[in-house]
Amino acid sequence: MSSYTLQLKRLSFLVVSSLILTNCGGGGGATTSSSSTTTTTSTTTNSTSTDEFSQTSYKGLEFYSKVMPSSKYKLEPLTDGEFNALSSDDKLLVANKLLNSLFFGYPLATLKEKIDSGTFISDIRESLNSTKTDRAYLEEHLLDSDYFYQYTYGEEQAVLILTRFYEMKNLDKYFINNWIAYILTQTIMFSPAYELSSSHSPDISRVYNRIVNMLENGNGMRFIAYVHMMSEDNWRRFRSPEDNGREMLEIFLFDTDDTHVPLAGKALQNWKLNRDNDTLEIGLNQNTEPIKLFGTTIYNGDDFYRELAKSDDFTKGVTTRLVDFFFPEDTQSQKDNIVKKIVSSKPEAWQDILFQIIFSKEYLLNNHRTQSAEETFFSLAKKIDFQYYTGTFYNFKRALEDMHQATMKYKLGRLERVPEDTLSLAYYTRYVRDNMLLRHSRSDKADEYGAWVRQGWSDKFVSFDNFEYDSSSDVDSLKSFVNYLFDSVIGRDALADEQAMFKEHMIEDRDGKELFKYEFNMFVTYDDEEKTIRKQEEHKRNIATVVFEYLSRVDMTYRQREVK
DSSP states (O other): OOHHHHHHHHHHHHHHHHHHHTTTTTOSOOSSOOTTSOSOSSOBOOTTOSSTTTTOEETTEESBOOOOOGGGOSSOBOOHHHHHTSOHHHHHHHHHHHHHHTTOOOOHHHHHHHHHTSOHHHHHHHHTTSOOSOHHHHHHHHTOTTTSOOOSSSOHHHHHHHHHHHHOOSOSHHHHHHHHHHHHHHSTTTOOOTTSTTOOTHHHHHHHHHHHHHHHTTBOHHHHHHHHHTSHHHHTTSOSHHHHHHHHHHHHHOOOOTTHHHHHHHHTTTEEEETTTTEEEEOSOOOOSOEEETTEEEOSHHHHHHHHHHSHHHHHHHHHHHHHHHOTTSOHHHHHHHHHHHHHTOOOSHHHHHHHHHTBHIIIIIOOEEOOHHHHHHHHHHHTTEEOOTTHHHHHHHHHHHTTOOTTOOTTOOSSSSOOSHHHHHHHHHHHIIIIITOBOOGGGTTOTTOGGGOEEOTTTTOGGGSOOOTTOHHHHHHHHHHHHHHHHHSSOOOHHHHHHHHHHHEEEETTEEEEOGGGOTTOOOSSHHHHHHHHHHHHHHHHHHHHHHHTTOGGGTEEOOOO
16 A cells, blocks of 8 residues: 555544544534444444554444445446447447546547457546556646646636646546546535635635545545535535535435424534634534434434435435436436436445446447536547647636536536526537637647647647548548548548538639649648648648538537437
8 A cells, every 4th residue: 555545544534533532523422322323432443454444434434435346337337349349430429428528538549549459448447447647746737837827816726627637648546536526526415616605715626625535545425425514615505504404415315304404403503604714613512312313313413414424315315416417318217217226236436326327338328418518628628639828727717607517616516517508508619619629729839838829739630640641632631631520529420411511612623623722732832842841731720620610510519429
């Protein structure tokens, strides 16, 4: 075990021990323990374990949980064999759906090579178990003002999180832990809710980073939720005993029984959010009368949150939240069936639910929905070798707000993951069009990270090496280039009528020969070799710009499709 992992485990152990010893700040503690809990306020360990921290639990709440192997999934995963049996077009569709969902992508040639390996699905799954990212270097790099402007306003913590997804080059364990934390903080369960006056921008990093670190630490989903529910960050969102209790019941258990709200309020009677810097304050006037809730007896706030996280309804509740998030266009009966299967597998880690969803046949073959802006931005950035400038990610964060897809902003999370009203979609498609597809990165400004003209796709993306070209056939070369651009962005070749449209626009009949119009001629030559190369690249970029203009208006750029 690495010293870093051991340090995290010790930190988790000490934090919980502190909470227990102080009864979460309440002092004292109940004199009578419920039948479902132990009679001691200390943690318990498995004395036969060689790792004293790996088996710790507190009154039946396990601190750690191993990630479930896919062989235990009840929502059937897509196998390599089933993936390989798909048509070439469908394999590209499914591969892109999986990678886009993970905010990731590969250049087309790399993606096809991975697909042709015959082990694409299992290779992606296996990569999530290993760590290739140099975390220390990455995190220090993100704070380097030579590369990324260090904002001190506008929820700069959210900007840092978005920047990290761009800079993480490997789809590995560190990447996926950040992805899980990001997904959870978009939901009603863990949103930092910076739109509220009682919430503060550091809450963004407090909530998000805590989840990442606890995932790195191997903590289970119940313990992560328990720690979050008791946190000051959560109390800045729901600020009174009855309000907080009601919302935790509804959010995590879908418990809307109004008779339970006064009971929760009584258990939390000594908890409040003090208006002095919106600080969580837990008094000594805690409840000492027994309260029947969750099929057991509780007394105080610690009991309430702990037993809520331990309850059977917790698994169904959080699974339902995530299924709603990933299957927004399914019918309620379809979603209920998916939830039932996942719950029957008895998940105890967030990975058990999220991996079971995104690697399932139900998701990869049948699901169809509008992609979130993050899914489109980060995957497309890696596909087209997108170059940033120092303000790119701050602008992206602001654009998400315009799209009504703001990251971690809303009190109740993204109840609509992708709002599809006209204005929201217009901001979404315009951002992708204007800031990604129609922007070519000026290679002569490659090292000037503060230069606005640096942002855009690179010349490397449209290199002649990436498609088949033949200077003796302008038509075939155009067709190959167009298909390369289509495959890279939306995962399919251009249709016959689309190819005909581009041909009509860019090629003309000259003396019985079909040749490029001047401004699109990739094969123009001059006596000056340097001018020849410069003009060929310029004309090739002209072709790409026209094709990207078209693709920016195609719904498949923004949607995930089912396999027909």
